Amino acid sequence: SQTIHQWPATLVQPVGSPLSLECTVEGTSNPNLYWYRQAAGRGLQLLFYSVGIGQISSEVPQNLSASRPQDRQFILSSKKLLLSDSGFYLCAWSVPRGYEQYFGPGTRLTVT
Amino acid sequence: RKEVEQDPGPFNVPEGATVAFNCTYSNSASQSFFWYRQDCRKEPKLLMSVYSSGNEDGRFTAQLNRASQYISLLIRDSKLSDSATYLCVVNTKNSGYSTLTFGKGTMLLVSP
Numbered sequence: 001s002q003t004i005h006q007w008p009a010t011l012v013q014p015v016g017s018p019l020s021l022e023c024t025v026e027g028t029s030n031p032n033l034y035w036y037r038q039a040a041g042r043g044l045q046l047l048f049y050s051v052g053i054g055q056i057s058s059e060v061p062q063n064l065s066a067s068r069p070q071d072r073q074f075i076l077s078s079k080k081l082l083l084s085d086s087g088f089y090l091c092a093w094s095v096p097r098g099y100e101q102y103f104g105p106g107t108r109l110t111v112t
Numbered sequence: 113r114k115e116v117e118q119d120p121g122p123f124n125v126p127e128g129a130t131v132a133f134n135c136t137y138s139n140s141a142s143q144s145f146f147w148y149r150q151d152c153r154k155e156p157k158l159l160m161s162v163y164s165s166g167n168e169d170g171r172f173t174a175q176l177n178r179a180s181q182y183i184s185l186l187i188r189d190s191k192l193s194d195s196a197t198y199l200c201v202v203n204t205k206n207s208g209y210s211t212l213t214f215g216k217g218t219m220l221l222v223s224p
Contacts, residue, residue, distance in 0.1 A: 034211075043216035044156070044199075059211075090155055099144040099203050101212055103155040 002027035006091050006104035013111055019064075019078040021107050023091030026072065031093040033074040034101060035066055038088040050074060051096070086111045115139065116215035118200050124221045129190045133218045135183045135200030144203040144210075145176055147185050149196045150217060156199055159185075190222045 003026045013019060025031050035047040046059045048066035056066050063082060067075045074091055088108050092101040118135045125131050137145075145162035160167065162174040162183050173186040183200055197217040203210045 044214040046211055046213075049211060088153075097210075099210055099212065100146065100158055100161065102158065106155050108153070 002093070002102070004091060004093055004102060004104040006089075006107055008107055009105065010108045011110070013081050013109065015083055015111055016080050019076070019081050019085070019109070021076040021089055021091075021109075023074040023076075023104055024072055025074075025093045028072070028093070028095065030071060030096055032096060032098070033068060034092040034094075035074065035076050036090040036092065036103075038090065040087070044090065048076070081111045083111050085109065115204070115213045116200055116202050118215040118218045120216060120218060122219035122221050124223065125190050126223055127190055127192060129222075130186065130188050131190055131220060132187075133185045133198055133200075133220075135185075135215055137181050137183070137200075137202045137213075139202065139204055139213075140181060142202045142204065145174075145183050146201040146212070147172075147174060147183075148199040148201055148214070150199055151196050156214075159198070187220075190220075192222050192224065195220055195222045 006023050032051050034049045036044045038044050048058055050056050050068045053068050064078050088106050090106045091104040094101045116137050123131055147159040148156040149159045150156040160169050160174055162176045164176055166175045171188045175184045197219045199217045200215040201212050204213045
């Protein structure tokens with residue numbers, strides 16, 4: 001069966017510091033991968049999605065970036081965090097051309 | 113008009129009650145529809161897909177009305193464990209790939 005991992009589970013970072021969140025998927029090949037953010041009291045916002053290694057599409061321009069160095073690894077990064085980057089970051093996967101998405105446990109980021 | 117709109121609730125119901133959630137979507141070209149469940153401070157989990165003919169899974173029934181562009185979820189015989197936020201989700205075409213658009217969710221609180 002497929003599993004998706006995210007780490008760290010929680011993170012407290014000062015404004016201006018860098019960020020690296022990691023997501024890995026097991027039990028499937030060539031998945032579509034997604035990064036979402038859920039700010040307090042708000043809906044899920046799609047940040048990035050990827051259909052293959054090195055292929056990243058950005059939905060919302062901001063100070064975040066994503067990379068996919070391996071088939072089942074997806075990384076979310078920032079060079080300098082803003083207060084507005086606080087939120088619940090969720091990674092998800094789907095089969096290629098599939099619509100159903102399955103989420104990892106998420107990383108709760110607080111920028112102070 | 114928001115892409116996916118839901119009544120935020122909360123819906124407060126006693127155990128055993130029947131409760132219905134509605135959701136409207138704006139993109140008439142949308143093809144796939146889902147209900148996800150999100151517990152407090154947890155990741156969303158797929159509850160069920162919504163098919164044109166309507167579908168049922170135990171106490172849960174989902175309906176789709178394409179002409180009116182709305183989706184519904186009916187929960188019968190509510191349990192305490194049904195307390196959660198229910199997210200209405202619609203697929204959206206974007207540059208040749210499909211991504212999911214999430215509503216902000218409807219909160220359900222089931223009391224003894």
